[in-house]
Amino acid sequence: MDSARRGSSDGRRAGASLGLSERVRAASLAWLLSALLSWAILSGTCAYGAKSVVLPFADLHRKVAALGTRPRNLWTYGEFTAWGPVREGVFAAGFPRLVSYTVLQKLAPFSVLPTEPIVQIAICETKFPIAGLREGRRFEISREAPAEVLEMLQGNGFYARIRLLGVPRPLWKSDSKEARAASTAKNRGEVSPAEEADRERRGESHRGKAEAVSAGPPMLLHFADIARVWTQRGTRPARTWVYGRFFVDTDAQNGLFIAHEAGLPTRRVVEGLLASAAIFPFGERFDTAIFSSHLPGFRPKRKAVIEIEKEHPALVREIVPAGGLLVRLDLEEEPEVESSGGGHGARDFFSPVVRLFSP
Numbered sequence: 509m510d511s512a513r514r515g516s517s518d519g520r521r522a523g524a525s526l527g528l529s530e531r532v533r534a535a536s537l538a539w540l541l542s543a544l545l546s547w548a549i550l551s552g553t554c555a556y557g558a559k560s561v562v563l564p565f566a567d568l569h570r571k572v573a574a575l576g577t578r579p580r581n582l583w584t585y586g587e588f589t590a591w592g593p594v595r596e597g598v599f600a601a602g603f604p605r606l607v608s609y610t611v612l613q614k615l616a617p618f619s620v621l622p623t624e625p626i627v628q629i630a631i632c633e634t635k636f637p638i639a640g641l642r643e644g645r646r647f648e649i650s651r652e653a654p655a656e657v658l659e660m661l662q663g664n665g666f667y668a669r670i671r672l673l674g675v676p677r678p679l680w681k682s683d684s685k686e687a688r689a690a691s692t693a694k695n696r697g698e699v700s701p702a703e704e705a706d707r708e709r710r711g712e713s714h715r716g717k718a719e720a721v722s723a724g725p726p727m728l729l730h731f732a733d734i735a736r737v738w739t740q741r742g743t744r745p746a747r748t749w750v751y752g753r754f755f756v757d758t759d760a761q762n763g764l765f766i767a768h769e770a771g772l773p774t775r776r777v778v779e780g781l782l783a784s785a786a787i788f789p790f791g792e793r794f795d796t797a798i799f800s801s802h803l804p805g806f807r808p809k810r811k812a813v814i815e816i817e818k819e820h821p822a823l824v825r826e827i828v829p830a831g832g833l834l835v836r837l838d839l840e841e842e843p844e845v846e847s848s849g850g851g852h853g854a855r856d857f858f859s860p861v862v863r864l865f866s867p
Contacts, residue, residue, distance in 0.1 A: 600830035627665030663757035749821035
């Protein structure tokens with residue numbers, strides 16, 4: 509009887525051991541399947557999830573604090589008004605359509621509502637031409653083919669850099685003369701006058717000029733004269749540097765911040781009060797500097813003033829027209845930073861006059 513009991517006990521232990529082994533194998537198999545499924549999902553997310561966060565352009569300025577100045581996997585869409593044609597793979601467009609093509613954008617620091625920035629500009633990168641695009645023409649980036657958001661900066665206005673992955677839908681009506689010329693050229697297999705004009709603006713028919721510019725001498729000038737660079741050297745000038753004093757509009761985040769020439773807003777107000785610039789008759793534009801810096805520890809705060817000296821200038825990377833000029837600058841050396849409320853107000857206010865009469 510004892511032998512029978514021991515046999516029965518050993519049998520139960522063997523059965524329990526076998527059941528435990530099967531449960532371990534089952535659990536291991538389940539874990540393996542779960543791991544494979546998770547890997548497949550993550551792989552699909554990496555491959556196809558880039559468009560998982562798609563927001564209308566009108567909502568982007570509210571997301572800067574949460575998503576940062578250089579968001580990842582963020583896409584956008586909306587209707588825009590072009591500030592000009594594509595030049596060297598880039599152009600600027602305004603949003604929303606009702607105020608994007610008005611004088612309000614040139615008065616950005618004085619026309620911002622408490623909750624909604626009036627000035628909202630998209631700096632658009634594209635690798636393909638957009639036939640017929642020119643200043644004042646509206647186009648649409650659809651939700652089904654959104655643009656990738658590369659950068660977002662919120663100051664007195666909102667600026668976003670986006671990359672188009674497809675040709676946007678034109679919302680303008682072609683002139684009858686333009687349409688007839690395009691139809692005639694198409695029938696003959698020729699390039700239409702409008703397309704030829706766009707190509708000329710993009711610089712595609714001026715490669716020799718571009719090569720001459722790239723081989724040209726270095727240029728150093730004050731930021732107030734940046735329009736001369738754009739006229740002479742194009743959207744992406746080579747070997748060009750600027751200096752000057754700048755009022756910082758945004759806190760620096762991820763090496764990006766917006767600034768404008770110090771003293772300019774005050775002069776613009778005085779110009780308006782004195783009936784079209786009795787003091788400053790040369791009519792300054794409101795140009796915006798978008799700084800990119802990888803200098804460790806350099807994080808200027810909003811309302812600070814930075815001085816970029818002539819001996820240590822900033823490199824000009826890109827110039828895009830949008831009412832005024834949007835100028836991308838790279839800081840190669842750390843400039844001097846003055847806190848808000850410095851004692852150089854009069855100096856900044858009269859700096860254009862000083863430069864005008866300087867040798």
